[in-house]
Amino acid sequence: MKDRLFDSFIYIYLLFISVVTLYPFLNVLAISLNESIDTVRGGIYIWPRSFTLDNYKEIFQYDNLITGFINSASRTIIGTILGVLSSAMVAYTLSRADFQGRKWFSTIIVLTMYFSGGLIPGYMLIRDLGLINSYWVYIIPGIVNAFNIIIVRSFMDGLPYALQESAKIDGANDFTIFWKIIMPLCKPVLATVALFVAVGHWNSWFDTYLYNSMNENLTTLQYELMKILQNTSMGSTDPNSMKGMTADQLKTFVSPESIKMAISIVTIVPILVIYPFVQKYFVQGMTIGAVKS
Amino acid sequence: MRAVTSKEKSITIIQKPPKKSFWKTLVQQKYLYLMSVPFVLLVIVFNYFPLWGWTMAFQNYKPALSLFQQEWVGFEHFIELFSDERFYRALRNTLGMSVLGLTVGFVMPIIFAVLLNEVRISIFKRTVQTITYLPHFVSWVVVAGIVTKMLSTDGGVINEMLVSLGILDKPTQFMAEGTYFWGIVVASDIWKEMGWNAIIFLAAISGIDSQLYEAAKVDGAGRLRQIWHVTLPGIRPTVLVLLILNIGHLTSIGFEKQMLLGNNLVVDYAEVLDLYALNYGIGLGRFSYGTAIGIFNSVISIILLFVANGIFKKYSNSSVM
Numbered sequence: 001m002k003d004r005l006f007d008s009f010i011y012i013y014l015l016f017i018s019v020v021t022l023y024p025f026l027n028v029l030a031i032s033l034n035e036s037i038d039t040v041r042g043g044i045y046i047w048p049r050s051f052t053l054d055n056y057k058e059i060f061q062y063d064n065l066i067t068g069f070i071n072s073a074s075r076t077i078i079g080t081i082l083g084v085l086s087s088a089m090v091a092y093t094l095s096r097a098d099f100q101g102r103k104w105f106s107t108i109i110v111l112t113m114y115f116s117g118g119l120i121p122g123y124m125l126i127r128d129l130g131l132i133n134s135y136w137v138y139i140i141p142g143i144v145n146a147f148n149i150i151i152v153r154s155f156m157d158g159l160p161y162a163l164q165e166s167a168k169i170d171g172a173n174d175f176t177i178f179w180k181i182i183m184p185l186c187k188p189v190l191a192t193v194a195l196f197v198a199v200g201h202w203n204s205w206f207d208t209y210l211y212n213s214m215n216e217n218l219t220t221l222q223y224e225l226m227k228i229l230q231n232t233s234m235g236s237t238d239p240n241s242m243k244g245m246t247a248d249q250l251k252t253f254v255s256p257e258s259i260k261m262a263i264s265i266v267t268i269v270p271i272l273v274i275y276p277f278v279q280k281y282f283v284q285g286m287t288i289g290a291v292k293s
Numbered sequence: 294m295r296a297v298t299s300k301e302k303s304i305t306i307i308q309k310p311p312k313k314s315f316w317k318t319l320v321q322q323k324y325l326y327l328m329s330v331p332f333v334l335l336v337i338v339f340n341y342f343p344l345w346g347w348t349m350a351f352q353n354y355k356p357a358l359s360l361f362q363q364e365w366v367g368f369e370h371f372i373e374l375f376s377d378e379r380f381y382r383a384l385r386n387t388l389g390m391s392v393l394g395l396t397v398g399f400v401m402p403i404i405f406a407v408l409l410n411e412v413r414i415s416i417f418k419r420t421v422q423t424i425t426y427l428p429h430f431v432s433w434v435v436v437a438g439i440v441t442k443m444l445s446t447d448g449g450v451i452n453e454m455l456v457s458l459g460i461l462d463k464p465t466q467f468m469a470e471g472t473y474f475w476g477i478v479v480a481s482d483i484w485k486e487m488g489w490n491a492i493i494f495l496a497a498i499s500g501i502d503s504q505l506y507e508a509a510k511v512d513g514a515g516r517l518r519q520i521w522h523v524t525l526p527g528i529r530p531t532v533l534v535l536l537i538l539n540i541g542h543l544t545s546i547g548f549e550k551q552m553l554l555g556n557n558l559v560v561d562y563a564e565v566l567d568l569y570a571l572n573y574g575i576g577l578g579r580f581s582y583g584t585a586i587g588i589f590n591s592v593i594s595i596i597l598l599f600v601a602n603g604i605f606k607k608y609s610n611s612s613v614m
Contacts, residue, residue, distance in 0.1 A: 003516045010408050014417075017405065018424045021484065024439045025427075027450065031442075042448040086335075089328035099325050100318050105333050112336060115595075117343025118587025119567060120574040125343050141339050144332045174324035203432035206549065210575070222434045226553065229438045261442070264435045271430045279423065283492055 025268070028261045032056070036258035055262040065263070068221040073270075075138040075220070076201040082143050083197035084190055090144065091152035092178050113146045126211060135218055137211045138201070148193045155189035156182065191281040199271065225263050228256070350585040370585040380586070383569040386475075386562060390551075391543045393479045399539060402487050403532065406494035407524055411516065425488025433485075437553035440481045444468055468554075471562040478550050493535065494528055501527035537605055541598030544590050566590050 026046040031039055032055055034048035043049075059065055093099050094106050116122070131137040159182070167177045183190070205222035212218040319326060350370055352363040374380050405425075412418040428436065443451050444467040452464035467473050505523045514522060548567040555563030564572075566586055574583015 006516050007411075010411050011417075013408060014412065014421050017487075018421050021424050021428060021488070023450070024443055028439060028442065039448075044448070045450070086332045090332050093325045093329040096325060099322060100315070101322075101326065101329060105329055108333055108341075109336055112340040115344075115591060116340065117346055118584065118591065119570050120580055120583040120587055121343035121346025121349065122339075123575055124346050124349070124580065125339070129338075140335070144335050144339075146336075174322065175328070178324075178328065199430050203430075203434070205432070205434055222432050225438070226434045229434065229441070230553075257442075260438055264438050267435055268431055275427070275430065279426070283496075 028264055031258060032261040032265045034258070039258055055258040056266075059259055059262050059266065062224075064216060064219055064224050065221065067217060068219045068224040069266075071135070071138075071218060072202060072221040075135075076198050079139050079142060079201040080194050080198040082139065083145065083148065084194050086143050087145065087148040087152045087193050088183060088186065088190060089178070091149050091156055092182055094149070095153050095156040096174075109144075109146050109149060123210065132211045133215050133218070134212075137207060138204075138220075142200070145197070148196065152186065152189050152193060155186060159185055188281045188284060191278050192284065195274070195278045195282055198274070202267075202270065221263075221267055225260075225267060228260055228263065346584060347588055349581050350588050352581055354581040354584075356580070366581075370582050371589070373582065374585050374589065379564070379569065382561060383564050383566050386551075387544055387565040390475050390478055390565065393475055394482055395539055395543065397479055398483050398486070398490075399536065401483055402490035403494055403528070405487055406491040406498060406528075407520055409491065410495060410498045410524065411520070422488065425491070427488075428485040429489035431485070433549045433553050436481060436485055437550070440477065440554065441468055444477070468556065469558045471559040474555070474559045474562040478554060481554070482550060494531065497528040497531040498524055533605055537598070537601045540601035541594060543597050544593045 023046065027044070030044050030046050030048045033051055033053070034044050035050045035052045036055060038050045090105070090109070094102055094109075096102065117125075126132060126137060126141065131140065163181055163185075164177050167181055172180070203222055205220060205226045208218070208220045208223035209226070213223070313321075351365060351367060353366050354363060409418060409421060412421070443449050446452055446464040446466055449464070451467070452461070455461040456464060467477060501523065505527070506519055509519045509523050544566065548565055548571065551563045551565050551568055555568075567590070570583040570586035570590075573579050573586070
């Protein structure tokens with residue numbers, strides 16, 4: 001009896017959590033798909049009242065958004081490939097007990113998880129390296145990540161060494177062993193790391209803000225979204241401002257609120273597309289990483 | 294007899310190869326070096342070179358001058374820092390939001406994981422997990438937009454709900470009130486990360502020996518008692534290690550949330566140490582002063598980590614260092 005009461009409590013609690021988590025996304029989606037003039041009346045919850053794709057058509061008129069999308073997508077692809085390769089290569093060398101650089105390299109890399117130079121010295125370094133106002137500031141500083149290396153390494157430590165030994169006897173060199181034997185076996189953990197790195201690149205806006213905000217050609221999607229969201233003049237829509245409009249103006253009027261929501265959805269969709277494919281991997285990846293670090 | 298000696302000989306040969314020189318091994322392991330050296334160099338450049346920049350805090354750093362031409366001023370910037378009212382406000386905000394985030398944001402995922410673990414219907418469990426992990430992957434930019442929308446006075450669902458329940462007479466401008474800001478930051482952080490942070494506890498729970506539950510059942514323990522006497526003690530080590538790590542990161546809570554959710558109206562409650570350093574250091578070009586703020590932040594972090602670790606070492610056997 002007591003247990004049944006407890007059970008119903010758990011289900012109600014978890015349902016509540018799920019609804020609270022999911023509702024804002026559905027609300028944003030509904031607003032982005034609703035005629036913006038109608039949205040201003042309020043009362044849009046999880047279903048658009050008068051369906052339209054105009055808000056999406058509208059945002060593709062912004063040149064900066066297209067540029068931002070291309071930059072975000074390209075840095076995500078390049079950054080993820082380099083990030084996964086670097087994690088795998090460094091992790092492999094650190095997992096080789098006979099590698100003589102192992103101890104030093106391992107210490108150098110792990111120590112970076114406990115300190116950082118801080119915001120200003122980091123900025124000065126990027127400036128002195130001439131990376132300000134350059135696309136490469138998105139790629140180069142973030143290639144190596146200690147946390148990802150540790151995750152991959154602890155996975156590799158679990159692989160039987162006999163596999164490598166037999167390949168060595170067949171005359172394979174270290175790189176061939178890594179590429180032909182280790183990499184294919186590491187697919188689950190590499191998928192996890194790829195997801196972490198890709199999401200990091202896709203979601204980052206601060207490096208654009210700090211280093212490349214002067215150059216419109218180097219803008220990123222999240223940075224453009226940030227600018228639009230922060231812009232208070234485009235803030236909440238005032239119904240009164242529409243009173244003076246003619247019927248024609250009203251027809252083409254798109255409220256900033258709808259635009260914001262449509263852009264938000266555009267930035268979420270790529271994540272939603274990849275998410276189901278990697279979900280089974282990242283739980284495993286998180287667990288390994290957590291146990292080790 | 295002879296056979297044995299030859300065997301011994303061969304063993305010694307295998308176990309004691311003529312000690313190779315460093316360079317010889319290096320050539321032999323050239324592929325391993327090729328795979329790691331470039332990346333280790335990147336780590337050194339981007340993580341260790343900036344440490345040299347700490348010297349800036351003790352100079353009147355002028356970007357145009359070379360290193361040897363800089364004027365050294367000792368602790369002048371630190372003295373100025375400690376006499377700035379804005380610094381104490383930033384420190385208060387940093388500690389306020391991180392202590393609040395640590396206490397609430399640490400307990401919620403544990404409760405969530407423990408209760409989720411009690412669910413027997415696996416499709417329900419998986420659905421809840423899929424939904425609650427999702428916000429972790431969405432950027433803070435989007436989350437800030439969502440939070441602002443949810444709390445807005447026109448059509449924001451939270452205002453509508455509070456008004457219709459009679460808790461509020463009329464919609465409140467939550468984002469414009471400094472006193473609500475800490476709560477908003479902490480709540481949105483929990484909304485975004487609770488499911489994700491629970492993964493680690495779920496993993497720890499699944500590592501508990503199921504025989505312990507059987508034994509508890511035999512002893513007549515109900516579900517609540519099983520949680521209290523088996524599940525919670527089972528995840529204790531994980532909880533302690535994570536707690537220590539989180540205490541170490543108390544002052545480095547970042548500034549992303551504060552920057553994106555804050556506005557001019559709530560700046561007194563939103564400015565954290567990193568934002569303060571950013572505004573002074575890069576915004577006003579006072580690199581030395583900004584660096585001094587960063588150093589203060591790091592020193593506090595390290596002290597907190599050692600203190601937390603020391604306390605836990607004393608009361609339990611777990612330690613992270």
